[in-house]
Amino acid sequence: MTPQPRSPKPRTQAATALKTPPQAPGHQHATPPLWQLLQATASVVQSVRSGRSLTPAIEAVASPWRPAVQSLSFQVMRQWGRALALREQLASKAPPPAADALLCTALALAWQDEAAPYPVHTLVNQAVEAARQHRSTQAQSGFINACLRRFMREREALVLATDADLQAVWNHPRWWVERLQREYPDHWQALLQMAQQPAPMSLRIDPRYHSVGEYQSKLQALGLPSKAVGASGLQLAKAVPVQQLPGFSEGHVSVQDAAAQVAAPLLLQGRQADKAWRILDACAAPGGKTGHLLACYPQARVLALDVDAARCQRIDQNLQRLGVQAEVRAADAAQPATWWDGEAFDAILLDAPCTASGIVRRHPDVRWLRRPEDSAQLARIQAQLLRALWPLLAPGGRLLYCTCSVFRSEGDETVQAFLQHNTNAQLLPSPGHLIPGQAPTGLPVVDNALGEHDGFYYALLEKDRT
Structure with missing residues (x-):
């Protein structure tokens, strides 16, 4: 089995935005402390573990926090297999669901330096603070602290110990990986690797209003480069809010995968x-x-x-x-x-x-x-x-x-x-x-x-x- 590449991954816009210095007290859109975002992310993750879809769980988050929590939640889900394997190395028995979600959230975000949205020591400190501040995890805050401190001390050895775990390496359930191996013996690795990458934003242009070339020129004039896909589509080099798309509210363009x-x-x-x-x-x-x-x-x-x-x-x-x-x-x-x-x-x-x-x-x-x-x-x-x-x-x-x-x-x-x-x-x-x-x-x-x-x-x- 070829291990999944641990290549550097750009930090997301939402996570980068969280590093902006907090605004004045009482400001409507003041950036919350990182521990609060980690706690909100862990709550979303706990909902998924209970069988709820990620989308409604994120929609339930307060709107000013939602982009940051979505960014962190997506990264956690993409690294969940590794996080579970690391937690199993750190604890012989899983803690209660809320504490387990917070612990695994921290591990998913922190196990790789190059992909971590914050310095690892910051993530660990703020995850421990999140555990102490919330009543659902206060009783396990000492346990979470001990696990994460050990993780920081022994990270290289712990990660190496999980490299034999198919689910940890590919961050998909074992049965899923094994099924793709059977059905796509020549392409299963590429399928799993691509599943780990954020999807591009693709648009469908309505020919009643613009040709693909005309709309592409409109985007280019706004500093939004794109390439043609399919018969009537464009793929943006960088995702943007739909409000930035010319004519979106009038139906000139739709977001739709190629x-x-x-x-x-x-x-x-x-x-x-x-x-x-x-x-x-x-x-x-x-x-x-x-x-x-x-x-x-x-x-x-x-x-x-x-x-x-x-x-x-x-x-x-x-x-x-x-x-x-x-x-x-x-x-x-x-x-x-x-x-x-x-x-x-x-x-x-x-x-x-x-x-x-x-x-x-x-x-x-x-x-x-x-x-x-x-x-x-x-x-x-x-x-x-x-x-x-x-x-x-x-x-x-x-x-x-x-x-x-x-x-x-x-x-x-x-x-x-x-x-x-x-x-x-x-x-x-x-x-x-x-x-x-x-x-x-x-x-x-x-x-x-x-x-x-x-x-x-x-x-x-x-x-x-x-």
């Missing part, structure tokens, strides 16, 4: 774009692909479904910003009897629920929330959705099945099993598994350039006309 931008143009590739196609977006939230469908096929009649009513509101909000319209309905796509009016669809986009194993660089908590059996369970749901939606497709119609997963059971294996049981389905030329770091093929893009894209899977199915 791999996700493949869906809409691929669905009806080669067919008349301005026809009034009847299209189903079966699992539509938050609405990025729905908006792209309407940009590609402006006369289409689109029905956007999502099982979660609250997420349907996000679809409505996104469509309103883009200035396009679709019928949005809260419904279970797997139960057509509860929502289908009997009129067949010309095209169906099924972005099926999955493990999200292809977007862990954007959501570093996913790897720690998933269990080994989740992929098989989700594959059953994906197969159920395919079975339920296929009869709703008109003869000659197309269904695009996609997931943001790199696991074979949620891609090729699901589609091949479906084809074996549906002789009226034909697999058209499709990208298949889009793997970060590999040159993609079969895309509706002239040069197939997607930049640093997420992991995705696409299969385009066509129903016989008879």
Whole structure:
């Protein structure tokens, strides 16, 4: 096994901003002490360990602190495997959850000098202070202090002792690493290394307002260099708040990964774009692909479904910003009897629920929330959705099945099993598994350039006309 490189990593903007001297007392945006940020980060980490997604946990943090806590939380999640291994070296028994979260947060941030957002001794001192100041960890503050002081004294030996641990080396669960080794024997290391890198910010340009080149010039004039990706996308050299993007609030541009931008143009590739196609977006939230469908096929009649009513509101909000319209309905796509009016669809986009194993660089908590059996369970749901939606497709119609997963059971294996049981389905030329770091093929893009894209899977199915 080749150890994961311990190359220097730039300190994040949010973490760097924390080093700004505190402002005057009572200032609305005064920078909090580092121990408070570490305590808030540990609380977010504890939520993830209890099975809660990182996103709502961060959203619950007070807004002035949120960017810093998000930056620290993402770094902790990306180094969680190493942190757990180090804690096991320091303590034969895990402390209570709040203390364990704080201890492992400090270890995750401090184990590598070059990647630490602060000097290691500062992180240790402030983590101990966080333990003393909060009632959930006060009783274990002495234990945390002892562990961290020993870590500082013996750090090199402790890290070396964890280098034999697969989970510590790659910062993914052991079962996840072993699965990628089986499924991608030539690329598993590159997949795991890329998952550790922050994702770039990719944009989709609405052709109603600008060409890609025109918008790229607008960005350049603002000091925001970018490169073209896909058919209508740009990848920024540096992420910025969406408010800095020209025309964002007017719907001129959307934030969407280059791999996700493949869906809409691929669905009806080669067919008349301005026809009034009847299209189903079966699992539509938050609405990025729905908006792209309407940009590609402006006369289409689109029905956007999502099982979660609250997420349907996000679809409505996104469509309103883009200035396009679709019928949005809260419904279970797997139960057509509860929502289908009997009129067949010309095209169906099924972005099926999955493990999200292809977007862990954007959501570093996913790897720690998933269990080994989740992929098989989700594959059953994906197969159920395919079975339920296929009869709703008109003869000659197309269904695009996609997931943001790199696991074979949620891609090729699901589609091949479906084809074996549906002789009226034909697999058209499709990208298949889009793997970060590999040159993609079969895309509706002239040069197939997607930049640093997420992991995705696409299969385009066509129903016989008879």
